[in-house]
Each structure stands twice: as C-alpha cells, then as structure tokens.
Amino acid sequence: MTRNHSTDTLLRSLDAADHSVSAGTQRARTDLQRILSTDPAPVFEKSPTAAQEYSARRKSPAGRRVVFIGAVAVVAAGLVVLPSFSGGDPAFATWTAVPSGMTEQDRAKAVEGCRESQKRGANGMYAHDVEKAEPAIAERRGAWTTVILATSDGFSGMCITDDSANLFERGMIGSAGKSTAYSNPGPRELRATDLGTGTVDANSISLAAGFAGSDVTAVSYQSPSRGEVTATLSMGHFALWLPGDDLQNAASDGVEVEVTYHDGTVGTSTLSF
Template identity: 45%
Template structure:
C-alpha cells in the first residue's frame, strides 16, 4: 500500500477540475512516476496465506500410490491428502506430540476402518494386498488415530482419522499403494514414502511416514516452534504428523530428523521423497 498522504496530494493535482482544458502531459507523467516511487506504508495489506490448500506437487519419481478419501485420485507424488469429512476435532485441538498406542476394541475399530477404506480405493486394485498386509503401526494422538498396514513388495496403506467424529461424518486421509521398488530397507536405511503438507477440515497438517531398516529404533522431529514430535517406529515402518504446514511438498527439499539406532547411538538424518541422506 502506498503512502496515503502522498497519494492524496498527487491525485488532487491530477484532478481535471483544477486543470486547464489541455493539461500538460509531462506534468501527468511526472506525477505518476512520483506515485509509483512513493514508499510503502508500515500497515500494508496482508499477503497470501502461508499454507497452501492445494494438493502436493508431483515428485520427480512416479509412484504407484492412490489417495484415500471421499474420492480416489491417481497419484504421482509420494504424499497426497484428500480432505476427510468434518469430525469432532477439526482444529487438532487434542493432538499430542507423543503418540499413544491403540489397544483393544479401539484398535480393532481403527484397523477395520483402514482395511475397509483401503480396499475400496482404485476399484479394488489393492484389495489382495490389503488382505495380506499386517498392522505395522496403530497409534493415537489425541482424538486422531493413525494406522499403517504393510505387506509384500513395498505395499503400504496409511489412514489417519478423527475417532471422535460421528459415523456419518467419518473420513480418512492417507494413501495406499506400492510407492517403492519393492526392496525392504536394510541396516540403518530410511525411505520416506509420504512427506508433505495437506489440508483437512480447512486446517493444514504435515505428515511423514515410510520404511526403516531393522537398526532404526526411534525417530524425532523438532518443529519450527521448537516442539519435539515423537515418531512411531514399528515393524519396519515410521510415522509422525503435526498440525500446520511446515513440511515441504517437494522432493527438492529435505526434513531433518533425529534418529536413534538399536545400539543407542544417534545422528541427524534428512528425509526426502528421494530417500534419506546423512
């Protein structure tokens, strides 16, 4: 926004009521240049929103992954989010940085919902993989549950759901498919298969998940606000997510995480959709 006092003065000087029938064009041009050069005000107009509401940008490597949600989409990125229906905790008010384990009937319900949702994606193209998959992760962060199913040839299905939503408003976000080349990570290898920012119920969230080798015991991510987010690491898979849009939707950027190995050593690694690097 330009300085209002300067603009008012200059615009009044251009007022046709105060000029001759044939105004001097050089004067008009000079006044216009002064307007364009005038300093911006300290109370400028707010810029674009920080968080995008579009889908993730495609990565360079095509991945056979389908998004979960009300509609299934063919995906070319390692991470896609389809908005779920509104639930009981749309603003992530109950979210926690440290996950809790799902147990008993609550776990059974979350797993069943994920299996059912995953089977229906892509006209049932992954139904056989879903049937043969095992539960690698079943965690809770406040009202939100996350289930990760894993199987042969790099198959994965992830579902995150607001467990407090009434049945006719339930929905899931996540993905299902075979995003890798089928080779399981070994040793200290880490392979991110979902990484980026999405939107659910008009609120941005960031998520990372993927596969780890048997030497990886734990993982944490420090948010831009300085909060440590504990990932769930189980049965060769990892997953964590947090409110906000700080994880990049691009394979050209990476995300630093602190990794602990089974020998109790730690180091900083960097997640990206093209793999993990030191």
C-alpha cells in the first residue's frame, strides 16, 4: 500500500476541548469559525488530524477523507471526535469486542442519523453521494453504533455514535471520502480507508475500517490490551474499533489483522497507508 494519494489538513493550533464547555460558547464558535475557514492542504504525516475539514488519510488513489464533528473539537492522532458533555458512555464501559446486530427499527434510526450527519458534514461536500449511498455496515458495540454508508463507485461515510446520550450531546466520530480512481479490491485484499486513534472525554479510541475483497469472510484484530476484536464484514466493507490507543501509529507503521477466507484458510493482512 502507498500513501501518496491522501489529502489531509493538520490543525496544530487548537487546544483540546474543555469538557465543561458548551457548544454554544464564544470559544466554541470561534474555534468552529477557524476550522471552517481553513483551506485544505496536502500533508503526509503519520498523525493526520483535523476538525470539520480535511483529515484522516484516504488510502484510495486520488482520494480524500473528511472528518466532521460539531462545534467543539478534540485534536488527536488520526481522528477528531465530539465529546459527550453529559450522560452517555464516555468511558466505553459498555463496549464489546464482538459486535452485535440491531433491530430493524434501531438500524433504520442509526442509518438515518448517520446520513443526516454526513449531509451536514464538510459543508455538504458529499451530499449527493450520501443521498444515494446504501448502508454497508450497521453494528452495535454496547451503547455505541457504527454505520458505514457506501456507493459502488468508492464513496464511504462512517459514523460511530454513543447512542445512549442525549440527542444533542452524543459523542461521535464521523468521516467521509471518495476516490476519483476507485477500483474493487482484490479477492483477498483489505484496503484501509480509516486507521488511527482519537480521544473522547479524555479516553482514547482506535479504529480500522475499509474495503474487503470478495473472498474475505472474517477479519479480527488481536489487541494487546483488549484481546481479540472482531470486525463487522458486510457488502465489501469491514470495520472494527476499540477503546485505547492500540492503533496510534498504525497508519504509518502498519497493523496486522487476521483474515479468514471462503475456503476456510486463515491468513494475515497488514493495514496501513
């Protein structure tokens, strides 16, 4: 995998968000204005970070990935998140290593919530893609839901949301991106689109997501801190996440995952940018 086709913006000047700060404060509004006025610029560093504009690096050729959030941002290595200001599950106490499905009603709610967030994110840059995207992944890990919306031409948008918090105070990580030269991954290939570590309420979160080839039937990560973490695999996409900073340097150093194929054989694949 190469890394010379990613577009990022690294915001170095924002302080980490004060958890007691409301999204309506002058500080929050000022930060948001600075974020929105920042022009995207290519950088090739191992810790891509940004709020509201270009961020977590896109693996696909000539692609770009946007991370979007609310008015208060935490700048971290790889991802940007909106903290839960009260309630919810900020310490990931309900998180599970093996994902579970959702009821039809909960799935529809999570998908619609992600779609609306994606439309608003990045100034509506991918609104058309979001509108036609189908839910490729919808999983639950405790109180947290993960949704990936995708199209057949390489767009994917992801939302990881604390579903237990108040509607306006939910912690969330969101990203979106599309390759201008997308091609389907090889039958046994994994191609990362999201890989890194961020923070929410001073607690770290690591995630890996991307495209999976047609011969891949299962993906898992052996975490030093959490044991085996099982990915959700659906419609040519995979996604997993876990509390902690396991994947802090994964984008540059690579991280090995276990892959199972249709014939029952098991191998490994290294995710990186």
